[in-house]
Amino acid sequence: MGHGGGGALSAELVEHLFAPAFGGRALSALADSAALELGGARLAFSTDSFVVRPLFFPGGSIGDLAVNGTVNDLAMSGARPAYLSCGFILEEGVEIALVARIAEALGAAARTAGVEVATGDTKVVEAGRGDGVYLNTAGIGLIPDGVDIRPQRARPGDVVLVSGAIGAHGVAVLSKREGLRFEVGIESDCAALGGLVESMLAVTRDVHVLRDPTRGGVAAALNEIASAASVGVELHERALPVPDAVANACSMLGLDPLYVANEGKLLAFVPRAEADAVLAAMRAQPLGAEAAVIGECVEEHPGMVVARTGLGGRRVVDLPLGEQLPRIC
């Protein structure tokens, strides 16, 4: 299960198995989406499969995830998401009404995100060879001129921003799956970030890195960036916005919010000179209202993420091996 978790085991699979087999240059860039040139246009291209369990959870569904997950991967290269493909793998016997509800959620999420579902496919497998509904989406977006956003561009001196509170998606899915009820209901943050990214790029095209901390959470995302750019990341742990409800749920469940998946948040590495203006632009957007500075990029300890803890100590934030919560998206 760990190989699908978006952590060290997933990275190994890509590095040692898929990248050599496919032989492409794009895969090895380790970005959320590939940047391509086609017919004179600069395109971002990305795919994700979705196997979340349960199919509906507080704040969203597999249909919302399938749109927002891929739209956000495109937005993390600065692209304006435009078109999605959508593949359904249905398990024999799944209720058509359930498939219809998922399709409606997917369609509504696409309209909200401003993308068009342009092409699709449906396959059916025997009962016991699937789990109701699996989805895949791939997406295409247009990268504006002058934008070059990728993990390798993190530079010492960059300020690290997060667009809002973390940990809600993973906790919402897990609580629904396990039938837990918290006093304060926790809803997934699942949302499309294309508009937020546009508002940031309106301030400066010189955003260095964007990343949505999904599987493996903020910890995995920061580790991947530190490793790709051979820079260190200092994380100000106290500055991380973690809602009390999420913190309490995590401590009950034995989870660390730093490793919990988010589906409507982004991390940004921006030059120090632009950080205040970018932060202000983010806070002016509903999806960035709680944006905060959470750290900085440093020359020390390249490839490593080090957290300054609340008590003035320091600890290494590792890349997770697998995923604390399987089938979270």
Add this chain to the structure above:
Amino acid sequence: MGHGGGGALSAELVEHLFAPAFGGRALSALADSAALELGGARLAFSTDSFVVRPLFFPGGSIGDLAVNGTVNDLAMSGARPAYLSCGFILEEGVEIALVARIAEALGAAARTAGVEVATGDTKVVEAGRGDGVYLNTAGIGLIPDGVDIRPQRARPGDVVLVSGAIGAHGVAVLSKREGLRFEVGIESDCAALGGLVESMLAVTRDVHVLRDPTRGGVAAALNEIASAASVGVELHERALPVPDAVANACSMLGLDPLYVANEGKLLAFVPRAEADAVLAAMRAQPLGAEAAVIGECVEEHPGMVVARTGLGGRRVVDLPLGEQLPRIC
């Protein structure tokens, strides 16, 4: 199972469930791929999921299918296939060596087809919630200027061509799955058709329709075209190239070769004036060496496919309800 078979039940799902939910214009065009405009480029965009059982079969594997299936969907709009995405859904416990063999087959097929695997994703589900490996690919290609190939463009007077012998893929997969052995080994025709299409377009850009007769076979493909363009199709049944080995296997298995899936063949509707030249161009290519005229497009019986049988009779060739052979691709 029938809803995934590419026949009437699949069409119903698209028409009554997905198209209204997604609200896009592209899905309703019923083409193998969507034709899009992005950044000034004319793109084809398509996706397919692959759930074939077994994963390896005579003449190919799920990795070959995942490349050629999507590449061919792009080529069927006249596009030159360029980039693929690739999503793996692995069942917990599947051997990494098996995944590696599939990835290698996929990489090799991509190189043969001249496309790059640009982006990917891996998810893992619990044992008993999948079947070893499911794949999804989406693809992007560039549509040359002046090319407008889609089912709606079939016109009375068009000549219907097939690029070679039909029925091999379905029979090869089924025989492997059921442990059957025929005297003459039958291998899947799985192949990428981008080069063949280019050679046809070098003769004339005025090719009206291209379609690869996969799930549901030649019968489903011709019915979809007849229905999309509101034209009749006359099929010269004796002209259909069906190898003896396939014909014999089909009669043993109770299958009609007209309904059996192909993964390396195309049907073309071309103006009568261009038919001889296009046919010659096809025959000059290895993948079109056995190309043949198999029928014509007529004004009579719009929406219907009628076969002239060997004995001079006529019969209606229906759209299959589901698929004779589930999980054939």
